[in-house]
Amino acid sequence: MSRFVDRAVIHVAAGNGGNGCASVHREKFKPLGGPDGGNGGNGGDVLLVVDPNVHTLLDFHFRPHARASNGKHGQGSNRAGAVGEPLELKVPDGTVVLSKDGEVLADLVGPGTTFVAAKGGRGGLGNAALASKARKAPGFALLGEEGEAHDLVLELRSVADVGLVGFPSAGKSSLISVLSAAKPKIADYPFTTLVPNLGVVTAGETSFTMADVPGLIPGASEGKGLGLDFLRHIDRCAVLVHVVDCATYEPGRDPISDVDALEDELANYTPSLGDELAKRPRVVVLNKMDVPEAAELAELVRPDLEERGLRVFEVSTATHQGLRELTFALGELVAEHRASQPPQQPKRIVLRPAAVNDTGFTVETDPEDPDAFIVRGERPERWIAQTNFDNDEAVGYLADRLARLGVEEALAKAGAKPGSAVTIAGVTFDWEPSTPAGVAMQLGGRGTDVRLDQSARVSAAERKRARQLRRDGVPEDDADDLTDSDDLASDEGSS
Secondary structure, three states, X not given: OOOOOOEEEEEXXXXXXXXXXXXXXXXXXXXXXXXXOOOOOOOOOEEEEEOOOOOOOHHHHHOOEEEOOOOOOOEOOOEOOOOOOOEEEEEOOOEEEEEOOOOEEEEEOOOOOEEEEEOOOOOOOOHHHHOOOOOOOOOOOOOOOOOOEEEEEEEEOOOOOEEEEOOOOOOHHHHHHHHOOOOOOOOOOOOOOOOOEEEEEEEOOEEEEEEEOXXXXXXXXXXXXXXXXXXXXXXXXXXXXXXXXXXXXXXXXXXXXXXXXXXXXXXXOOHHHHHHHHHOOEEEEEEOOOOXXXXXXXXXXXXXXXXXXXEEEEOEOOOOEOHHHHHHHHHHHHHHHHHHOOOOOOOOOOOOOOOOOOOOOEEEEOOOOOOOEEEEOHHHHHHHHHOOOOOHHHHHHHHHHHHHHOHXXXXXXXXXXXXXXXXXXXXXXXXXXXXXXXXXXXXXXXXXXHHHOOOOOOOHHHHHHHHHHHHOOOOHHHHHHHHHHHHHHHHHHHO
């Protein structure tokens, strides 16, 4: 027997973007035919899609982790990497998506409604796409971005027009079983109904859905009993029906006190829904009229309930007394609610251009070091993630992009001095304002940048020289000494 699950915590991760390729076209008589590295493919998204054939969050209860596929890396000969396949997760109608902090991110109502739970990372550009007049043969490519990863909470809130509320064993399941084709479990003990039951009811030309939710007890708004597991399923109901057991033998129970207790719990259910629930129409159903004592009690309490403006119906699910009148009354209220709703408008594409004075980044003083600075912004942080810091030319390209964006000018206005520590996306640099935008670049070899000659990183030529010495049997320490002496000799020769 399948289980009903109306709340689940899932961990979604989108696919990473593929890295771009740094390649040079080579063929006979054309040893350097120009850059031809392809772009990396984008990572796949994680999508939540409403499927009318799904009625529970059971699958996410047992498989809470979901990850989309990564994009493939770019290749030479201008071959772009394959795009990662998106991962579609099917959810039932009425699913609410919340962050781990409780913020509502999406309310998925209607078949086909889609929400991007995690966006896939963008693929990095290959060196063919990075070529320009100033840099005709880039010796680097951009790295792919990591996909988003989130922890989300899914809550199922039943999509029903009429909600049946009442104490345990008040006869809600029996009522929905005779008004619709639903076949809920019915027994003579409390909390027989542990999961919501939905049924379709037809009243003339009006059809509506009815929800039989678990029984309510005092303190449910504070989590007692089934508590909030019950209350979340009445959020979308247009009409609330109080089902009252007029044949109960429990001491201290009577129809008036039951209605008061139910209204008190509804009023205490979350401040954001208290006013909305109070405005929704109410109907009181005095159930079990086939019992003589219940019929006598109904005659006594009916005037008091009608004085409160409540419509009262005396019914019996055993003899079907009063069910026809109740059905058409509910159909009338549902039709009035639907007519009062504004017509649905087609979705419009909303464009929000950036403000004229929006630079896209901010410069802040590091709270841990008053002489250091932190740069925040979508583009600078994305560029940091795309940069291969083992390639001097890629680092120089990053410096040019930041300078064109205006980061260096903003740092100077903020009081930064040469040598100040600047952190972007967790990477800390020693700021040297030597790469202003518009200054002609002095290009070096592929993968190098003349502005980084003072870098402490070992160059490709040095690594090649060290490998050759090791092949010749020179010990590693001696190889380092010989490499240093060769560098020193070359420096003296150039001077």
